Amino acid sequence: MAEITLNNVVKRYGDGFPAVNDISLDIADGEFMILVGPSGCGKSTLLRMIVGLEDITSGDVLIAGDRVNDKAPRDRNLSMVFQNYALYPHLTVYENIAFPLRLAHAPNTEVDERVRKAADLLELEEHLDRKPANLSGGQRQRVAMGRAIVRDAQAFLFDEPLSNLDAKLRGQMRTEIARLQKGLGITTVYVTHDQVEAMTLGDRVAVMRKGFLQQCATPRELYEQPANLFVAGFIGSPPMNFIPATVVDGGFATPFGNVRLPDDRTAGLGDQEVVLLGARPEHFDDVSLVDAAVKDRGLTFDAHVDVIEWLGNEQFAYVPYEAPEDITRQLAELERELDSEALRTQLVVALDAASRLPEGQTATLWLDLRKLHVFDPATGHNLTLASAAPGASDELEQEAHAEAERGLSDAGPADSAAAGSTSDRVDGAERPTDTTT
């Protein structure tokens, strides 16, 4: 049980490539902190630096106030769940869980008591005498967690623990991990590339990109007040729509008509000529379902809907549109960074399941302007956020914002193409050789 503090932590590999760049984070005692980002963003490296499996090039890592930079992993008293579980195949489940206690020369009675307690918590009692090879993926995952919780570690570290499970099991284990962490109340750092895991599990989420911290905030804040284009595009599924717009005397000209945003959304706007308007899919609606009272707070426009996906509880409509080429290129770049691929510029619109909009025809849609974000395409900054009341975020998050902005100015869109090629290599270095049968 301890707080973990990272001060300007940098990891530079032998060839000078910075995998983790000047990251400062305060993880409070008992907090569930998520490190999230696309592959190659340095999140696993950061976690391994906390646990001591990677050297720290510069900066400090403090656990419970003690600087641990030069301590061996075993002296840091942290426990970790690895992506591929790293169970000891020659030991039974019981001995796997007991392993840390055996190393600490705990007396047999204590070992037995603790192992049974952990097994009870994770419902592993009937498997204690089996070997890991005979367990299912979910059971192995639980054994790995048992090994982590069996001793009084100062914090738990998870390195993408669910990425090897199938979708259904992943959902269940996610809930289990949340329950376990709440029950034990132990500081937890959890690395994932899955934004759903990040949003559902974390007390706070640190979004990383190319070794830089972009934003560290509560899931709600990330979703509602993303610091920049990257965070806005990364958090949320389907992702936020970015609509290119030109500034025309106080308003914006978009492919869907001219809009004038409420003053609080545009306060950060400087002398930009072109901006990106960020609109979540759910900020659109079928105009016929919009309450008349709010209708004039939004933009009503006609658009050609080419595909509709009906999911039962909601439906997604896709509206292709033409955008200026440089904007299209920048959006494609952003998409690539987020591990996806944009084939065309299109709006993704979430409609109420009751909507009966026909597919392949022109429909009248409505966009809620009160929740739009304005982004500067050159820097990626969220111009809406700059105008948000500063009281909304505490001191810590302001620090994180400052961090994010510093990061952005260093790794702006201009050099992102060059860095993009190297990021794959880092990912390869993080990944262990998989020798499964």
Next chain:
Amino acid sequence: MREYSTRQRVLWIVGSLVIVVYCLFPVAWLTSLSFKAPADLTNRQFLPTEPSTENYEQILPGGSAADLFMPALRNSIGISLIATGISVVLSMFAAYAIARLDFPGKRLILTTALAVAIFPAVSIVTPLFNLWRQIGLYDTWPGLIIPYLSLTLPLSIWIMSAFFREIPWEMEQAAQVDGATSWQAFRRVIVPLAAPGVFTTAIISFFTAWNDFVYGISLTSTSAARPVPAALNFFTGESQFIQPTGAISAAAIIVTIPVVVLVLIFQRQIVAGLTSGAVKG
């Protein structure tokens, strides 16, 4: 596992049988010879006319050739076991370093090891003979153990480093996070996981030492260090008209037994795949 058609299965069985018979025929012949009485040796048939244990009595304690055979057996066992032990321990450490660490000259060490392994033993026997006599290692156990190590270590290092490379590094990291020192992680996690490799190298080392003839005959002169393969060379018949073939066969059978037993004991361990279940699979 892919399914074979009946035709393929039959071909496989026939092929295997041919190989087994081909390999085991000399052993069967040797066994048959060892049970033939001296007068029966040239009976021009495979089986002895009348099975006799005379040859075995001759070489076991109380027999006429026991003075030659029993010390040689003791030498062989001792030298082979010691050489195996040292070889396994040394190659384990060396291979671990080669598999885990990146140091300058790593490739050089591996290629040199390979070069040493394929170097013909006969060519270094003569210089060794002179050297050993000068420094007093001639006709001693260490005098044989050291050359055996030079034969077995390169191969052992190659095999072991291949096994170590197979073990996910995360196993060791997990152990370290769990509170193990590097040595504890090595001993409690890595070595048990590399057990098939350890047994393989142990067996190979043992066989190399056990079967060696060139060093055994060249670097020894008395029963102080002479191993069995060399001692067989000194077997004689009861008179110069009697061939020692029967006694040699019996001795050969006896020294084959430990080898067979070893393989039978360890074949289970040699089967790879012990790491299954360590990681997602």
